[in-house]
Structures are given as structure tokens and as C-alpha cells.
Amino acid sequence: MDGTTGYVIVGALLFALGLVGFVTRRNLIVMFLCTEVMFQGVLLNVVALGGMHANLEGQAFGLFLLAIAAVEAGLALGLLMLLYRAKATLDAEVWSAMRG
């Protein structure tokens, strides 16, 4: 079977679900968890499309994607601790001073 279609659709759904979560949730930690769900969708897509092309470029790219995700998580959590120390809440709505 050529299962690429199924994997691509599941990856796209994971990405869209993460997007919905990132837009709608107000807890900063959960917002970043939703971006990690989006990362999972992208990873699945990259590997599935690489498999469709019958080479390993997708898997090598996925490896670097993992490293970038680790970097993102580390920096994002450091920033979260900084924000939490300033206002003692995880509510994203608190940081809306620049809203027009």
C-alpha cells in the first residue's frame, strides 16, 4: 500500500489541532505544549514524504527538527519562568499591554 496519504493527513490534523490549542488556550505552558503537538505533525509529514520519495532525506531533516524542538523548549521554558517571576501568573492575557 502507498500509505503516504494517511500519514500526511494525520500529520496535518496534528498540526491543525496544535494550532487551535495555541490560539485558544490561555495558559502559557499549555500554549507551548500545543506548539510541540504541531512539531509532531510536521515530523510525521517530513518522514512520510521522505518515505514517498524513497530516500532518507526526510529522516535526516526530522533529526534536526528534534534538535530545534529541544532548543525551542529550553528557551521557551526559560522565558516562561522569567514571565512567571515578573507577574506570578501563567495567564497569557496578562501580557497584553501592546494590544491595539
Added chain:
Amino acid sequence: MTVSTSYLLYLVFAVGGVGVYLLLPRAQRSARAAGTLLALAALAALLVVLAVRMLGPGPTAGYFYVFATVALAAAVRVVTHPRPVHCALYFVLVVVAVAALLVLQRAEFLAIALIIIYAGAILVTYVFVIMLAQQRGDAVYDTRAREPLLGVLAGFVLMAAMAGQVDRLPLPRPSAASPFTGAVLSISPQGLPAGPAQLPGNTLTVGQLVMTKYVVVLEMTGVLLLVAIIGAVALSGKRVPVDQPPPTWVVGKIGKEVKPF
């Protein structure tokens, strides 16, 4: 006359979108059961559409359905659960299911790396931060979603735009002589993996690709990780002005003050 697969997927995504909208945290909890039902119905319908229209029977199709179901259901719970710790634990489930899907795609090394890095390292950091910063009880910003209708609508439009292209799938498989081909997967013409005797091993081939063709990218990734470490330390450390005496160290009631060495 058969209906286009795109329209079937539009319908599935619409039902699932309504389900996710009802499941998102809100003040009254009455809509939760209806949301769960709608989301499950959409998931089942998606699997049926995939099975009938696209995938067909295959040696790994059953495993694909199982792990796709687990991944999508857990992702819905990540997005909709009002408690951050539960969100993090459901995210572990997403990671494990995605790793299983990667194994089905013959990406074994990436699957193991995913579990070690995500479920092992990143998730522990997340749970630590949740425990450091979480307030007692359910916070109001966890139980009220922000603009749930607009958010779900944005996700639906994104998925609909992608589903509009789905009739062109599966794309024709490019020939192995394509100029963009790197290390070639060991795939027999039937799409099944070749016997273990011919396979050099996924870790070996990916490692060779990363250490030869992408070695510059690998070094750049190392530099990026170093920068991220320095950045994280600089962000989360306490600032102490140089002209002031160092702060007194906070100690609990039990125990004595320990001077830093």
C-alpha cells in the same frame, strides 16, 4: 456517481471541529459529552474515509489505524484538557503514538530518538515548570478558552485548504534517479521492506547521511544548542548587581545556612 473525497473530508473536519469547540474548556461543562461524541464520530468517520478511499488493505494498515487513533485522540485531549499536568501526560501519549507511526514508516532511529528526547527530556522539563508555576486548584485561565469559535474556525479553514488538494494524492513516486535523492531506502517494488539480510540498518544509513552530506548542518545544530544553553542560563538566572553584596541565601526552618563554595 461518487462523491469527491475532498467533500467527505470537509464534512468530517466540520463535525470534528464542532466537537473540539464543544470540548474546549469553558464555564459550563454541559457540552462536554456532546463534544466527546462528535469528536469520536469524526475520528471514526475519518478512519473509514481513509480506509475506503485511500489506503486500502495493506500489511501495516491495521497498526496505522490504531496509532493514528491514539495520536489524534490524545492530541485533542492535550488541546482541551483544563489541567496542564494532564495536558503534558496526554502529550506523552501523542509522542509515543507518533513514534509508533514513524516505526511503521521504517524510521526506527528517529522513533527511538523521539521517545528519548521528547518523552524523556523535554516532557520532564515541562512537568517541572508546571509544578514550579502552577497555582493551587484550577486557575481561571485554564478553565476558560480564549476565542474558541475563531480558533476552531482557523483550524478548520487550514484543514479544509489541505483537504482540497487530497484528490491529487498519492503523488506519483519519483524515480530513484532523481537528482534530489540521497541515501535510498531499501524498498522492494511492492513497497515492502526487503529482508533483514539486505538491509544495512536504519541507524547506519541515517548516520551516514547526517555525517557526510549534512555534516555542516550537524555542526550548526551543535552551535545552536550551545547558544540555547547560554541563553537559557542567562534568561533564568537571577540578576545581581556587581556593586551590591550578594543576596542572603534563603533557608527553610529546618536546616542550617550553607555558604556557596
